[in-house]
Amino acid sequence: MDKYIGKRLDGRYEIHELLGQGGMAYVYRAYDRIENRWVAIKILKEELSDNSDFLRRFRNESKAIAVLSHPSIVKVYDVSFGDRIQYIVMEYVDGITLKQYIEQQGELKWREALYFTVQILQALQHAHERGIIHRDIKPQNIMVLEDGSIKVMDFGIARFTQAETQTMTDKAIGSVHYIAPEQARGGHINDKADIYSVGVMLYEMLTGQLPFVADNAVSVAIMQMQAEPTPPTRINPAIPKGLEEITMHAMEKNPAQRFPSAADMLEDVERFRRDPEMVFNYGDQMDHAYARGTDIYDSVRGGQQDYNDNYEYEEEYVRSRNGAKASMIVTGIVAAVVVVGLVVGGIFLWNFFKNSTQTESDEVILPDFKGMIYETEIKDNPEYADFEFEIVEGNVPSKAAGEVLQQTPQAGMAVKKGKTVSLTVNGGTLEEIVVEDVSGDKQQEAYDKLEALGLKPKIQAVADEETAVGYVVRTEPAAGATVTSGTAITIFVSSGPSTEQVSVPNVTGSPLSTAESDLEANGLVRGSITYDDESDKEEGTVLSTSPEGGKKVPKGSAVDLIVSSGKGAEKTVHYDIPLPSGVSEDLEMSIYVDGELFDSRVVNPSVSAYTGAEFTGTGRSSLTIRLNGQDYITAEINYETESVDVHSQVAYATPTPEPTETPAPEPTAAPSNDAGDAPAGPVTTH
The missing domain is CATH 3.30.10.20 (Trypsin Inhibitor V; Chain A)
Structure with missing residues (x-):
């Protein structure tokens, strides 16, 4: 039995069913008792709660989604990063993935492909303008709803553009069929990596096939950097020339030759939709031959290929209400409502590189260490456990102490695990x-x-x-x-005072985390927080704002919050636990609240028919009472009504003592016979 199903998180979220699980987290369908709506809850696996890398990814996802507010991006409602459990509460989505839709329909009509692409680009434009790169755009992470609208999800490896972190350093997890060349080789990336992925998805929608397919992920990664995709019109001649140009322009190998931004690509897509006869002649502007970027190719020609072996395939866990396979009609009208689990950041079917039977499984790709600080970024970093390091001291006064100046072998080469890497480190200690x-x-x-x-x-x-x-x-x-x-x-x-006026969102009654997200999404910042000990609302509930909701203020303004401390909301519930009748011996009673041991005591029904217990808290909690290890009472504590609702009470079964075997009587010895050795016969009394 799943440990979370049937439980209630923070007295609010009732866990009903497991939608999916993977390498990092579980995703459950749950019911929000306060907002009266279904939600999806992503819970970090307990064994990863002490893993700083997974914690960073998990928390980064919540931060990434929290600053986004767009109809084509899955919403985050609440987050909790407690000591025992860490979870994200998200919008629950009905639909199927775009990948499923493509597999069902084969190649899509170009107008339908653009209908999806426009929505995806609008969502990415919103994210990029807020400094967030998705880094794992693929049709498995796009949900198609009943009305044909889409939701972009799974920001588990998203990054803020301000972060000076390389993909290899972060061990990003993505799908090798959709990653950009610079992402595959472990280089520094920006929002143009997402544009490349959109180009691959558009290619797949128009042709019904991926641009690069091979027997293993390593080969696909190398093809992303080196191979020329077959022009879409050779596969599907019905594709208009201008749309083919847009697709191939997004898939340029050199990031500098792609669309400058999602907004620019969206603009050309919209222009094409208005005039399907138009052509763009991108090649005349930048002399591309279907995306050959010299800055990437010069590094791999004639030598060992660069690729990033940190990419793994993912598979979403699909579950329909009737257990049936999801299906959708081409027109966009849904034949049956289906429910699919949100793809967990890091749900894996297998790790291609660890489990591969190819010889590459013993090799790893050497990251680019140049520019990194050895002591703080490389030494003792578990991400680089596959390498041994030999340090050579260098001296470049203009560089920081401890900075890696050179490395041998060079970045991007495939080397055996345990390979010794020579690093020239700038002299001096880190000051x-x-x-x-x-x-x-x-x-x-x-x-x-x-x-x-x-x-x-x-x-x-x-x-x-x-x-x-x-x-x-x-x-x-x-x-x-x-x-x-x-x-x-x-x-x-x-940049001076903001001239843009925005409305203060009405966050009264919302959890503090949701209020902060709503303020940030509206271009506002959270000001001071004052806690009210008298409120009977749950801890963290926003009671009021200053300025109040609906008021127009300059963008960037601070909004002060008054928040319930929860002290006034706590109530104590007394419950007289009935004891079984007809039992005279001592019984060991164990009381569990929300699955955790609350109290244990010895009771004797012959002394008293009841034993009292008091519970203090907010919302609702599950209650389980056991006698001598037997389930006796299951109930729910309702702190709001100060009552205990008993769901079931099982008659206590007195253990039946095992029967004791009566030993057989010892045989009685026959009296001795005077006849010496003669056998004793029957004794006759006269």
Whole structure:
């Protein structure tokens, strides 16, 4: 029996069924008792709760979705990162994946393919404009709803563009059939990687087949970087020339030659929809031969191929209400409503590289260590456990102490596990630096100061009501923080007060985490939080805002919140537990609340017919009472009504003592016979 099914999380979310499970988390269908709606809850596996990498991915997904608010992106309603359980509460989606739809229909009509593509690009435009790259765009992560609308989901390996983290360093998990060449080789990526993936999906929708297919993932990854895809019109001559150009332009090997942004690709798609006869002649602008990028190819011609072996195939777990296989009619009208589980970030069927019978299974791809700080980013990092390191000291005064200057073998080569990698590391030890307070300084002055300290500054504009344009508002890490040399630091520079007016969302009655997400989605920031100990609402419930909901304020304004501490919401419920009649011996009673042992005691029904217990909490909790290990009472504690609702009470069965065998009587010895050795005969009495 699943440990979560039948339980209630935080007295609110009733877990009903398991939708899917994978390498990182479980996804359940649950009912939100407060909002009266079905939700999907993604729960991090317990064995991974101490794994910092999986915790980072899991928490990053919640942060990524939380800043997004778009009809084509699955919503996040609530998050909980407690000590015992960590979960994300998301929108529950009815539909099938775009992958299933393509498999059922084969090649799609080009107008239908563009109908889906437009929605996907609109969702990505929204994410990219907020600094989020999905990094795992594929049809398995696109849900198609009854009305033909789509939902982009699974931001489990998403990244904020500000993060200076390479794909190889993060061991990103994606689907090799849809990843961009720079993603496959472990290079630094931006939002153009998502554009490439959209191009591959469009190719698949138009032709009914993937551009690159091979026996193993390594070969597919190399094809992503080197092979030329067959032009779509050779597979399906009905595809208009202009649409083929859009598809191939999105799939350029060189990121610089793709569409500059999702918005630009969307603009050309819309232009084509209005005039299907038009052509774009992208090749005349950038001399491409179906996406050959010299900066990538020069690194692999005539040598070992670059690829990233961290990519794994995923499979969504599908479950319909009737247990039937999902199906959908081409016109977009759903023949039967189906329910599929949200794809878990990291649900795997198998790991191609660990389980492969190919010789590549003993090889790993060497990351690019240049520019990384050896002590803090490489040494003792479990992600690089496949390598041994030999350190050669270098001396480049303009580089940070501890920075890797060169490496041998070169990045991208396939090497045996345990290979010794020689790193030339800039001399000196990592110096601890206290971040200087540059708030109020001009942008360039602040940049020069922090760079002189040995930090790696970058600039980010931010609207600010009080700081003059071009002057520093703050830094991250903040002034006074102690960091090591070479640390990246963001300088937030004022772009002046925001002229855009936005409405304060009505978050009264919402959980604090949801309120914060709604404020951020509306371009506002959370201000101060004041806790009210008198409120009878659950802990973390927003009671009011200042300014109040609906009021127009400048974008970027702070909104103060008054939040329930939950102290006034807690209630104590007394329950007189009836004891079984006709029992005279002592019984061991165990009381469980929400599956955890609450109390244990010895009771004797012959002494008293009841034993009392008190429970304090909010919402509702499950109650199980056992006698001598036997299930006796199952019930629910309702703190709101201060009552206990008994679901079942089983008659206590007194253990039947095992029968004791009566020993057979010892045989009685016959009296002795005077006849010496003569056998004794029967004794006759006269």
